[in-house]
Amino acid sequence: MIEFLAMGGHAPYIWGSYGVALVVMVAELALLRRRRKTLSLRLQRLARLGQEDRGDSTQDT
């Protein structure tokens, strides 16, 4: 196991490559998830506002 992880002395390069790839991809997914959450919160708030007073929020740019 240790020998496998050491990768014949190339460990920093190999795990540096795959580690960063994993981190970056997970980060992208996390960012998308957060963006989705904030967007859906905002849209629901807008929807509630629209129900309270119908009129000005139905038309927009």
Added chain:
Amino acid sequence: MTGLLTAVMTLLRRDLILALRRRQDALVVLGFFVVVVSLFPLGVGPDPQLLRSMAPGVLWVSALLATMLSLERLFADDFRDGSLEQILLAPQPLSLLVVSKILAHWLVTGLPLVLASPLLGMQLGLNGTEILTLMGALLLGTPILSLVGAIGAALTLGLRGGGVLISLLILPLYVPALVLGAGALDAVMYGSSAQAHLSLLASLLIVTLLLAPWAIAAALRIMLD
């Protein structure tokens, strides 16, 4: 046909007269080119051998940056005073009118760079044939820089911080012109012929001349819509 020619010539004359009235704009671009090239020896030291070997890159990158500097003004003034909208409404094809504007821009900013280059080439220790090659390459290359740059100028029209944005959009697209232009001088300096580079640069100019005006015209319509 004559109507088209008249329109193009009128636009060209108008742009040149405007540029002549505001001479300082063109002079600033030329001044920038000269100053940047002259700063390099101060940065890397006066070793003639080193300066000679760096000359192609230094001269071309400086020419690129000087062109960048002038791009923001290419459509901005006409955009502000509304004459760009008039040009868009003209019955003549917009892509041809755009070529006339770029020709004016090149005559005012690109051509002076070509004419000033021998002086800077001598500063960096180039000899006669090398300077001729440099001028030839710049003569073919600077119109490419103007044409491609105009796409960026049109796309950033009316945006805040447009000047900085242009450089991010356009500098990657300048790579072929830079490689071929600097390569031509390099080839002569290392004793081979620059013909291959110059022919490729000429074909790049023709391709750019065929394609870029469409992109510029489309970009102008989008940004002024």
Added chain:
Amino acid sequence: MAEQRVQWFKFASPPNFYDLSGRLAPWFAALAALLAVIGLYIGFILAPPDYQQGNSYRIMFIHVPTAWMSMFLYVLMAVYAAIGLIWRIKTAEAMAKAIAPTGALFAFLCLWTGALWGKPTWGTYWVWDARLTSQLILLFLYLGYIALHAAIEDRQRASDASAILALAGVVNVPIIYFSVVWWNTLHQGASITVTSAPAMETVMFAALMVMTFACWMYAIAVVLWRARLELMERERRSAWVVERMGAEKP
């Protein structure tokens, strides 16, 4: 023929695209994870160390797929941008915008892994090798597209203007590539010669292919998710978004 056409446009309409992509994207993501596990198993357990490079060649299994993906995605982005520009299909515009960050990410990963592969192989993190250099320029092209899209406030204008830029870029990519390759061969004396990879063993090739498919599936999943968000933001006033928002818990 006519029916197929209708179906295609039905799929392209934002609400249908939203529903379908929402159902498909998790499967693509799961497939990506599964393929990545298989690919890494083949690449790390089954494939033997290379007789010249030792174990460092295993970086290839991430480096090469990211390089391919970043190039494919740029072309795909330009295709969607053109479709959006010509036929005014909102879904295509959203897809073009959604591809850009993922493409930039793959370009970055390609450079990063290339640098880490370069150190044990050539003794230096960065060489001005033709492929690395054009990859760097590709990253700049992606960044320019993203920056232009972000700089224009009006969404329609932003899509159209960046579509023009993507098309100008995609015409330029082959020219840039060939000029960089040429530049590299002319300056060969000054740089380190990059020897071509020795004939690849079947097992290595299998790992490479599986990892490439994993990257494809990942890209599809992420791009679909992002395109859905794009569409929802653009159409936040329309009935279909409001309808679907009501059904979901935040």
